[in-house]
Amino acid sequence: MTDVLHRPTEQPTDPSTVDVLSRPYIAKLLDGIGGSASSVTTTAAFTGQPLVEVPQCTAADVEVAFDRARAAQREWASVPVRKRAKLFTTLHDLMLDRHAEALDLIQFETGKSRLHALEEILDGVGSTLYYARRAPKLLAPKRRAGAIPLFTQTREVYHPKGVVTTITPWNYPLALTMDVVPALLAGNAVVHKPDNETALSSLWPRMLLIEAGLPADLWQVTLGGPADIGNTLIDNADFVGFTGSTAAGKIIARRAAANLIGCSLELGGKNPMLVLADADLEKTAATAVRGCFTSAGQLCVSIERIYADSTIYSDFVARFGAKVRALDLSADRTFSSAIGTLSSSAQLRRVSDHVDDAVAAGAVVVAGGRARPDLGPYFYEPTVLTDVPPTAKLYREETFGPVVSIAPFDTEQQAITLVNDTEYGLNAAVFSKDVAHARRVAARIHAGTVNINEGYAAAYGSQDSPMGGMKHSGTGRRHSSIGLMKYVEPQTVSVQHGxxxxxxxxxxxxxxxxxxxxxxxxxxxxxxx
Known part of the structure; x- marks a missing residue:
């Protein structure tokens, strides 16, 4: 564990909160996280200054992590599911009681607004409680119809996969780390690779879960670059869960297939929103602001394309543009800031490139359209564009930033064609006062989740329903019973009588x-x- 800590200039606004950047606190987060490679220094998103050094692993370190995880998993698998679940109901309470610690960590590392950081925490506690309460029933043996009625007794039983590799990204480091919860509840051990830049936010729930009583070896953490440890993480796993880019997901899928192991991949999106002619435009515009710009647009399910009925198009653009221009951007660590910053210089370059390319191709800037170095090194204004031509990068490529384009449509069939004209299929939204009609429209959209009169939160927050993508947006699902049962191997046991x-x-x-x-x-x- 590194003993070098860099502190950004901004300090906690509430002096009563825990100092999450103190040496003892960082040491506790990184406890047990080894690595024989050189450490790397992460960056505070609000300031661009060095934040903390985190240890890096070699392939040999990853092999050791798997050895420890396998040894711990054998005993863990024999623990009754109800006893396992009690640890996670305790985790749920600890996360809520100490949520201010996570808010600070998330803001330091990602630069998102405090309210958006809170959404991430609430999503994490919601999924944790969902699985803790349902795992005992879902994982209990099930009686199935036998081959010969009365004489064949058949049961379906479930065994853990073994050791699961979980790879989580930088944009929602805490919420997406909670994918380890169903994997552990199912009786597996986990080897987890968070992103270096947001490692502290990802390690926070692990620290709390160990405090609650989880044996530390069950949740191994390996930090390092994909080129250094990526293959080793896949080759030693019994199952792989990954959230990230489509390009990386394809590489993981190929390697997992070669090893004959399963994988669950939530990948990119170019998510559309339809505004039908009868929509409540004022409410739709307000809801669209959050749907497009939560976490500065660095959200896999955020809206990047809006299509509005031509009869209300101009009115909607005016209302939406006015609300976006009124948004407050700041590095404030209270709940007063609406929008935070992009997380890195790489994100800023991508967003700037997409907007500049679109404008050069003829797009019109309705709101935003420029970086704001006066606020911080990676700030970019929430941006609304119209008249984006198909030749622009922004038209088809995922921007993953605070940028949305708006275009009109004349007929419902044209709208459906525009919405589905993408390689992605992660999330979508439909706005209309006629919910029955909106449901029929939603059924024609090729996306894993579709929200009606909401941008993303209604579907994503429904823990009892599966979440994931179609087409190049991934394979497999999180949430619901599927999000737990993908981590087990079903076995059929039949007894023949008479x-x-x-x-x-x-x-x-x-x-x-x-x-x-x-x-x-x-x-x-x-x-x-």
Whole structure:
């Protein structure tokens, strides 16, 4: 563990809160996180100044982490599910009681507004409680219909995969780290690779869970670059969960397939929103602001394309543009700031490049459109563009920043064509006063989640329903029972009583066949089958 700590110039606004950048606190977060490679220095998003040094792992370090995880997992798998679940209900309470610590960590590392950081924490505690309460029932053996009614007793039982590799990104470092919760509840151990830049936010729930009683070896953390440890993380795993870019997801999928292991991938998106002619424009514009600009647009499910009915297009653009221009940007660490900063210089370059390219191609700037170095090194104004031509990068590529384009449509069929004209299919939104009609429109959109009269939170926050992407937006799902059961291997155990499958009582094979055919017909008629 590194003993070198860099402190940014801004200080906590509430002196009563825990100093999450103190040496003892950082040491506790990094406890047990080893690495024999050189450390790297992370950056405070608000200031661009050095924040903290984090240890880096080699491939050999990752191998050691898997060895420790496998040894711990064998005992963990024998712990009753209800006993496992109690640790996570405790984690839920600890996260809420100490949420101010996580707010500070998330803001230091990502630069998002405090309210958006809180959304991340609430999502994490919500998913934790959901699985803690449902895992005992979901993982209990299930009685299934047997081959021969009354005489075949069949049960479906579940075994953990073993050791799960979880790779989480920088944009929602705490919320997406909570994918380890269902993996652990299912009886697995986890080898987790968070992003270097937001490692502290990802390590916070691990610290609390260990305080609650989880054996530390069950949640191994390896920090390092994909080129250095990526292959080792895949090659030693029994299952891989990844959230990140489509390009990286394809590489992981190919390597997982070569090893004959499963993977769950939530990848990129170019998420659309439809504003139908009967939508409440004032409410729609207000809701769209959050749908587009939460976490400065660095959210996989945020809206990047808006299509409005041509009869209300001009009115909507005016209302939406006015609300976006009124947004407050700042590095404030209270709840007063609406929008924070982009997280890095790389993000700033991508957003600037997309906007500049679109404007050069003829796009019109309705709001924003420029960087704000006077506020901080990575700030960029929330930006609304119209008339973006298909030749512009922004038209098809994921920007992953505070930028949204708006275009009109004349017919519903044209709207559906525009919405689906993308390689992605992660999230979408439809706004209309006629919910029944909006549901019919939603059914025609090729996306894993569709929100009606909301940008993303309604679907994403519904923990009991699956969340994930179609097309190049990924494979597999988080949330719901699927988000837990993907971490287990189902096994069928059947017991045969009485008559079996061979001829009995002196019957010939031909007589046996006649009886089988007759019994099969009778079972259908009597609805036994």
């Amino acid at each position: 008559p079996g499958f061979e001829p009995a009582f002196g019957r010939t094979p031909a007589q046996h066949a006649t009886i089988l055919v007759g019994a099969t017909k009778a079972m259908k008629r009597l609805r036994i089958r």
